[in-house]
Amino acid sequence: DTGVSQDPRHKITKRGQNVTFRCDPISEHNRLYWYRQTLGQGPEFLTYFQNEAQLEKSRLLSDRFSAERPKGSFSTLEIQHTEQGDSAMYLCASSLALKDRSVYEQYFGPGTRLTVT
Amino acid sequence: RKEVEQDPGPFNVPEGATVAFNCTYSNSASQSFFWYRQDCRKEPKLLMSVYSSDNEDGRFTAQLNRASQYISLLIRDSKLSDSATYLCVVNTPNDYKLSFGAGTTVTVRA
DSSP, X not given: OXXXXXXXXXXXXXXXXXXXXXXXXXXXXXXXXXXXXXXXXXXXXXXXXXXXXXXXXXXXXXXXXXXXXXTSSOEEEEESSOOGGGOEEEEEEEEOOOTTOSOXXXXXXXXXXXXXX | OOSXXXXXXXXXXXXXXXXXXXXXXXXXXXXXXXXXXXXXXXXXXXXEEEOSSEEEETTEEEEEETTTTEEEEEEOSOOGGGOEEEEXXXXXXXXXXXXXXXXXXXXXXX
């Protein structure tokens, strides 16, 4: 068990609805990442936070997607007006970035599987 | 061209066999390299970090060739429990995100 938790594990929603996912990283980790994975592909980077600051967003993250990490601990990913193409596994990962290290292994949570009907 | 490319397999091997597969990456400035293992419908789990040309962890050996921009993974004495998808992962020069290959599927049969 890596210690990253995600909720819910599964979500089925109708097209046009809004959904929100939560990620709780490993407690001492200061970086938090969101990825999306579709069948037969590796995870694709969406966005990441260093503490509470959102430092990078992929162009995959359309305006319908928003992520927050208000207190530098847990994070939420919201998708507004869901589309069938949003169906995927949404993975959260965390890492500990230290100034004296150059490699930061990322540890993944179990993911939230979204199905948009 | 994809940042990270892998042979999708599948590699079907008998228990006890050795299996090896490669991954190539496009960005010569890439700094860090990893192999993750992913079981069906589960999250990726870190298998090995690859820091130098040869890295060994038990039955697993990863090789990094920066000149040719490839990483390989070799599994010796395969176990049934090694059946999984192995994801080749490369760290971008900016460090904050990982770029994943699509994975190589390995099936170990009894």
